Amino acid sequence: MDTRIMGVETEYGLHTVHPTKRPLAPDEVARYMFKPVVAWGNSSNVFIPNGSRLYLDVGSHPEYATAETTRVDELIASDSAGDAIMHQLVLQAQQAMADDGFDGDVYLYRNNADSLGNSYGSHENYMIERTTQYRRLTSALLPFLVTRQLIAGNGVVIKDPSALPLADQFPTRSEPHFAFSQRADYMHEAISSSSTRARPMINTRDEPHADSTKYRRLHVIVGDSNMSETTQLVRFGTTELLLRIIESGKPLRNLQLAHPVRAIRQTSHDLTGNTPLELADGRTMTALEIQEFYFQTAKDFLAQQGHHHDHLEQVMDLWERTLTAIATQNFSSIDTEIDWAIKHKFCTAYANKHQLDWDAARLVQLDMAYHDIHPERGLFNLLEARGAAARFLTDAQVDAAHDNPPATTRALLRHRFIETARALGMEYSMDWTHMKLNNHPMHTLYIRDAFETDISIVDDLFAKVA
Numbered sequence: 001m002d003t004r005i006m007g008v009e010t011e012y013g014l015h016t017v018h019p020t021k022r023p024l025a026p027d028e029v030a031r032y033m034f035k036p037v038v039a040w041g042n043s044s045n046v047f048i049p050n051g052s053r054l055y056l057d058v059g060s061h062p063e064y065a066t067a068e069t070t071r072v073d074e075l076i077a078s079d080s081a082g083d084a085i086m087h088q089l090v091l092q093a094q095q096a097m098a099d100d101g102f103d104g105d106v107y108l109y110r111n112n113a114d115s116l117g118n119s120y121g122s123h124e125n126y127m128i129e130r131t132t133q134y135r136r137l138t139s140a141l142l143p144f145l146v147t148r149q150l151i152a153g154n155g156v157v158i159k160d161p162s163a164l165p166l167a168d169q170f171p172t173r174s175e176p177h178f179a180f181s182q183r184a185d186y187m188h189e190a191i192s193s194s195s196t197r198a199r200p201m202i203n204t205r206d207e208p209h210a211d212s213t214k215y216r217r218l219h220v221i222v223g224d225s226n227m228s229e230t231t232q233l234v235r236f237g238t239t240e241l242l243l244r245i246i247e248s249g250k251p252l253r254n255l256q257l258a259h260p261v262r263a264i265r266q267t268s269h270d271l272t273g274n275t276p277l278e279l280a281d282g283r284t285m286t287a288l289e290i291q292e293f294y295f296q297t298a299k300d301f302l303a304q305q306g307h308h309h310d311h312l313e314q315v316m317d318l319w320e321r322t323l324t325a326i327a328t329q330n331f332s333s334i335d336t337e338i339d340w341a342i343k344h345k346f347c348t349a350y351a352n353k354h355q356l357d358w359d360a361a362r363l364v365q366l367d368m369a370y371h372d373i374h375p376e377r378g379l380f381n382l383l384e385a386r387g388a389a390a391r392f393l394t395d396a397q398v399d400a401a402h403d404n405p406p407a408t409t410r411a412l413l414r415h416r417f418i419e420t421a422r423a424l425g426m427e428y429s430m431d432w433t434h435m436k437l438n439n440h441p442m443h444t445l446y447i448r449d450a451f452e453t454d455i456s457i458v459d460d461l462f463a464k465v466a
C-alpha cells in the first residue's frame with residue numbers, strides 16, 4: 001500500500017495511594033475519572049473531537065485509541081495527546097474524590113503489567129490489502145515481532161523470575177535481572193483470534209473498520225507501551241516498512257520460529273541478543289541475527305525502491321544504531337532514544353550509587369515510576385525534561401493533536417460531525433465507520449473509506465436535516 005491507515009490503542013494501569021484510609025479500588029477511581037467523560041458524552045465510551053476514542057471497559061484500565069492516521073508523526077502525536085487527556089481526567093478525579101472525602105494520589109501508568117500479574121497493552125493497527133495473503137504476511141512478520149523488543153522494548157526489572165507467568169513451562173534466568181520487554185512474558189500464543197486469556201502476538205479477529213472487500217486491519221498486540229517518542233518512531237516505522245516489503249511480494253528468507261512463545265521470552269531475558277532461537281527447519285539464529293536480517297532486507301529494499309515517507313532515514317539510522325549497541329554491548333549511543341536503554345541507564349546508575357542488585361524493591365519502584373504519565377512526577381517525563389530522553393516531536397505537534405484530528409483521514413469528518421452536532425445540541429452516536437444523528441437515523445453516514453477527507457459530506461448531512 002502506498003499510504004496506510006494506522007492507529008494505536010493504549011490501555012493504562014491505575015493505582016491510588018491514600019494517606020490514611022484504605023484507598024478506593026481501581027475500578028472506583030476509574031469511574032471517578034470517567035465522570036466528566038460521561039457528563040460530556042452520556043457514555044464512558046466516546047469519540048472525542050480529535051477523532052480518537054476514549055473509553056472504559058469493565059475493570060480499571062482506561063483506554064485511548066488514536067484516530068486513524070497515515071503518518072507516523074501524526075500517529076505518535078495523537079497517542080501522546082492521549083496521555084495529556086488522561087492526565088487531565090486524573091486531576092479532575094482527584095479533586096472530585098477529595099470532595100467526597102477520599103483524598104489521595106491517583107497514579108496512571110503507561111506500562112504493560114501490574115503487580116498482580118495482569119497485563120494490558122498497546123495495540124497497533126495497520127491497514128493491509130485484502131488481497132495480501134494474510135497467512136503469508138503474518139508468518140513473515142512474526143519473527144520480526146518476536147525480536148522487535150531489541151529495538152522497541154520498554155525494559156523491565158525482573159526481581160523474581162520464578163513469579164513470571166508460565167515460569168514453570170518457560171524457565172528463564174533464575175537470578176534477578178533487567179530484561180528487554182515488559183510484555184514478552186505475558187504472551188501465550190503467536191497468532192490467534194483471542195485477545196484476553198490466551199493472549200496472542202497478532203490478533204486475527206477480522207474487523208477492518210473499512211471496506212471489508214478491499215482491506216483488513218492487522219492487529220498487533222505484542223508491543224510494549226513505549227514512553228519515548230523516538231522508540232515509538234522505530235517501532236511503528238520499522239513495522240510499517242516490513243509490511244510494505246512483504247506486500248511487494250519480495251520473497252523473504254523463511255525464518256519461521258519453532259516456538260515463538262518460548263523465543264519471545266528467551267529474547268527478552270538476554271540483553272546480549274545472543275541466545276540461539278530454534279527455527280522450524282531445525283537451524284538456530286540469535287535474536288540479533290534475526291533483527292540484522294530484517295534490517296539488511298529493509299536497507300536493500302529502500303535502496304531499490306526509494307523512501308515512501310520523510311522519516312525513514314531516521315528510522316533506519318536508529319534501528320541500525322540500536323542493533324550495533326546490542327552487538328557491542330555499548331548502549332551509550334542509544335541511551336536517550338530507546339526506552340529499555342534509557343531505563344537501563346538510569347536504573348544501573350542508581351543501583352551502582354546505592355549498591356543495589358536487581359532484586360531491590362527500590363529498582364522495581366523506579367521501573368514503575370518511569371511509566372507514570374504525570375508530567376512533573378513521572379520518571380520518564382523528568383528525564384525528558386532534563387534532556388536525558390530525546391524527542392521526535394515538538395510540544396506544538398502534541399498540543400495540536402489534543403483537539404485536532406489527523407489531516408489525511410476520515411477523522412476529519414468525525415471531528416466536523418462532533419463539533420457541529422454539539423453546537424446544535426443534537427444527540428448522536430458513532431463508531432469508526434458510522435456517524436448517526438439519533439433523531440435522523442435514515443441519514444446515517446457510513447464512511448467506509450478511511451482516507452475520506454471531504455468534510456462537505458458532513459455539512460450536507462446537517463443541511464439536509466436542518
Ligand SMILES: Nc1ncnc2c1ncn2[C@@H]1O[C@H](COP(=O)(O)OP(=O)(O)OP(=O)(O)O)[C@@H](O)[C@H]1O
Pocket residue numbers: 005006007008009053065066067068069125126127128207208209210216217218219432450
Ligand atoms: N481502516 C482501518 N485500518 C486500520 N486501523 C484502523 C482503521 N480504522 C480505524 N483504525 C484504528 O483501529 C483502532 C481501533 O481501536 P479500538 O480500541 O476501537 O479497537 P478494536 O480492536 O476495534 O476494539 P476493542 O479495543 O474494543 O477490542 C484505532 O486506533 C483506529 O485508529
Ligand SMILES: [Mg+2]
Pocket residue numbers: 009063065
Ligand atoms: Mg481497543
